[in-house]
Amino acid sequence: MSNLPNSIPQPAWWQLLSWIADPLGFQDTYRQKYGDIFTMHLSGLGAFVLIGDPKMIQEIFNQDAKQFDIGRGNKIAEPLVGRYALMMMEGDRHRRERKLLMPPFHGERLQIYSQQICQLTKQVASQWQVGQPFIARTSMQKISLAVIMQIVFGLSEGKRYQQLSTLLADWLDMIDSPLRSSMLLMPFLQKDLGEWSPWGRMKQRQRQIHELLLIEIAERRALGDRGQTDVLSLLMAARDEQGQAMTDEELRDELMFMLFAGHETTATTLAWAFYQIHRIADVREKLLGELDSLGESPNLMEVVQLPYLSAVCQETLRMYPVIPTLFARITKSPIAITGHQFDADTYLMPSIHLVHNREDLYPEPKQFRPERFLERQYSPSEYIPFGGGSRRCLGYALAQLEIKLVLATVLANYQLALVEDRPIKPQRRGFTLSPAGGVQMVMTRKNE
Ligand code: HEM
Structure with missing residues (x-):
């Protein structure tokens, strides 16, 4: 094959x-x-050029x-999300649909959700009992699912939403290990x-979700x-160029x-944040001090602007990319990028992990150190948890708002601890990466 740089020779x-x-580990x-x-070169899937150079990524964006x-x-995700999902679209259709979907996730509309995010957090946290362990990721998933249901349907209560939440959580738990995830990356197992x-069970759950939708x-x-x-x-009211709904x-x-x-x-990122905050006492103390400085019942817009809280959120997203690479950019014709010549039909994959672990940008990259985000600014291709260019994550503003408000609400009202003092590693969960075991925590006290 021509023009594929540094081909890994293994089968x-x-x-x-x-x-x-x-x-x-593969990328390291x-x-x-x-x-x-x-x-x-991935058997059955093709060749992918992994890129960790911010200059090259900037040119791609x-x-x-x-x-x-x-x-x-993204065709590989079709059995999971369906043929007509935004991530499957190209060209004008993609641009049009993105524009349509943008308003609920940005600007003033977001502020309306702030209060709800805090309430939903308290609702989920009220189920924690002093001394009884719980899985942080599961609790966070309950919160983030209720928030997105609200945005997507305008509701997060009632029998149908309960059923939908249970089925969705159950369905996604079916791919929560590398072995079970292999079904998605090896189409012959489908x-x-x-x-x-296993695939039959996945499909059955999916049909039940489809029916409810x-x-x-x-x-x-x-x-x-x-x-x-x-x-x-919004989607129901939209019409295409021919006036079709x-x-x-x-x-x-x-x-x-x-x-x-x-x-x-969002649930995964929150679980990682709780893990690091409760592993490193200094981080937790700084966060609590900063939250305290706002006094009782602070304005939520002030909370989300707190510098150290923002830095903790940024460092979590740096260290624990939820997906290991961005979506592949497939060249439509021969193209030169920062001096590299690529043929048409080359899959270029900017890697979040490679960029976020560069020693020149992030000294001691394996250390969780939020201060690095207070000490310097990173360009849009040096820090890419939400990707960039025409495919930048649609929900980046919502995700950051939600992470900060959930952290602030929990830290201000509850005292938590990790159940075990041992390192937790990222583990494959379908197309995403999540903390192995979901981070076991325990409430030690509820603040009055
Ligand atoms: C911590 C939370 C999140 C992370 C780390 C994240 C990350 C990403 C990344 C890396 C991409 C691919 C971007 C690219 O290839 O350039 C993406 C795409 C996308 N994300 Fe997120 N995301 C998060 C939360 C959300 C939320 C809350 C939503 C809300 C619906 C959302 C909706 C989307 C959509 C619709 C796309 C596809 C965009 C397109 O194809 O045009 N994400 N996300």
């Missing part, structure tokens, strides 16, 4: 297994050997979106052999446009993806 099946088992190994750019295909590179086969869509259609501003209402199947896939992308990632 493609071996590379695939290593990528599934430990995508971060080959960065040591090849530096900032190398090509992995700056290119006209028309230079790359991106949606078709055999629906009924209830007793379709019932919700039908009810909304019957009710008609009532001027609501939730994501479903979205079909039920299109709406269903879009909802499924928003629910999935909008809560898994």
Whole structure:
């Protein structure tokens, strides 16, 4: 194959297994050997050029979106999120739908959610009992799912939402280990052999979720446009260039993806934040001191602007990328990027992990040190937890708001501790990476 830099020579099946088992260790190994750019070959999936050089990534972000295909590179996620999810789209359709979906996730609309995020956090935390261990990630998932349900449907209560939450959490737990995740990355394992086969169970759960979503869509259609501003209402009111509305199947896939992308990632990041805050006493004390400085019942907009809280959030996202790389940018024609010549149809994959672990940008990168974000500014290609360019994460503002408000609410009202004082490693959970075991914690006191 031509123009693929630093091809890893090991057999493609071996590379695939290593990528599934430990995508971060895999990248560390080959960065040591090849530096900032190398090509992995994954059996059945193809060749991917991994990139850890911010200059090159900046050039990719700056290119006209028309230079790359991106949606078709995400095809592997189709069995999970469906054919009509935003991440699968290309070109004008992608641009149009992104524009449509932007308002509920930005600006003033976000402020409206702030109060709800704090209330939902207190609701979930009220179930913790002094001395009884709980899994931080599971609690965080309850909060983030309720928040995204509110944004997507305008509601997070009632029987259907309860059913939907339970099914979604259950469904995603089915891929919470490298072994179980392998079904997603090895399409030949995707055999629906009924209830007793892992893929069959996944598919059955997914059908149940689809059914609930379709019932919700039908009810909304019957009710008609009532001027609501939730994501479903916006999608239902949208018309394409020919004046066509979205079909039920299109709406269903879009909802499924928003629910999935909008809560898994945030829950995982929060679990990591709790882990580090309770592992390093100094970080916790600084955070508590900063929160205290705002006095009783602080203004929530002041809370989200606190510098140390923001730095803790940034450092968590730096150290624990929820996905190991950005979406692949597939070249549509031959292209030169920072002196590298690539053929058409090359899969370029900017790597969050490679960039965030550069010694020149982040000295001692394996240390959790929020102060680094107070000491210097990073450019949009030196710090990429939410990607960039035409595909930058749609929910980046919501995610950061939510992480800060949940942390502040919990720290101000509850005293927690880690159940075990041992290092926790990232582990594959489908396409994402999550703390192994979900971080066991215990409440030691509730502040009066
Ligand atoms: C800590 C939380 C989150 C992290 C770390 C995260 C990270 C990412 C990353 C890395 C991408 C790919 C960007 C690229 O390739 O340039 C992405 C895409 C996306 N994210 Fe997030 N995300 C988070 C939360 C959310 C939330 C709350 C939503 C809300 C719905 C969301 C919706 C999306 C969507 C719709 C896309 C696809 C964008 C497109 O294809 O145009 N994410 N996210």
